Amino acid sequence: MAERILIVEDEASVAEGVAYTLGQEGFEVAIAADGKAALEKFESWRPDLVILDLMLPRVSGWDLFAAFRKTREVPVIMLTARAEEPDRVAGLEMGADDYVTKPFSMRELVARVRAVLRRSAADDAEEIEGTMTKGGVVLDAEKHEATVSGRPVELSPKEFDLLAYLMRHAGRVRPRQEILAAVWGESEYVDERTVDVHVRWLRKKIEADPGNPQRIVTVRGVGYKFVDGE
Numbered sequence: 001m002a003e004r005i006l007i008v009e010d011e012a013s014v015a016e017g018v019a020y021t022l023g024q025e026g027f028e029v030a031i032a033a034d035g036k037a038a039l040e041k042f043e044s045w046r047p048d049l050v051i052l053d054l055m056l057p058r059v060s061g062w063d064l065f066a067a068f069r070k071t072r073e074v075p076v077i078m079l080t081a082r083a084e085e086p087d088r089v090a091g092l093e094m095g096a097d098d099y100v101t102k103p104f105s106m107r108e109l110v111a112r113v114r115a116v117l118r119r120s121a122a123d124d125a126e127e128i129e130g131t132m133t134k135g136g137v138v139l140d141a142e143k144h145e146a147t148v149s150g151r152p153v154e155l156s157p158k159e160f161d162l163l164a165y166l167m168r169h170a171g172r173v174r175p176r177q178e179i180l181a182a183v184w185g186e187s188e189y190v191d192e193r194t195v196d197v198h199v200r201w202l203r204k205k206i207e208a209d210p211g212n213p214q215r216i217v218t219v220r221g222v223g224y225k226f227v228d229g230e
Ligand code: CA
Pocket: 009, 010, 011, 053, 054, 055, 056
């Protein structure tokens, strides 16, 4: 089945050009010219990837991005007219999967789209099998065992799942709500504070200094990020 790409862009010429090219490449495409249409399409059509222009009328691309992220984890490539480094950094910090500066070539955009979709498919496929090693932490899925810098640590099943989830998405911020949905499921009687509490417990077990975490860092107002550095 063709992957669905939602293009959020008010400039018709750009949106249509992108839609035409991606259509030629075999993708299913839809265009939303404003925030309201974008949110509706995001909910009802369930795209596999969103190309989001940051410069939109009435609603900021950032707000829209946050709204997408609250709903569902779908890769987002941001478009902007300016090559402003702070924007780029903020975008990636917030969890955008890639960033393209206008003017861009269609070839470049298609390459980015394919790369992001590949990466996101790989993330999904990485559901615990065998072992995963990141940032000095080794998780053994079969035995449900963890070692940190070679030292075994005891984790509860939820702590294990939470750590596995954050490690799978290493380097990218995961909003609390998404963590909750992924690790606890939507239906259970828990809220975002549950995530905070479990992160605190995890830090005591896997951080050298839990008060100054280097592996699971807080991204204020958003969520948590596993840092894959040694
Ligand atoms: Ca625009």
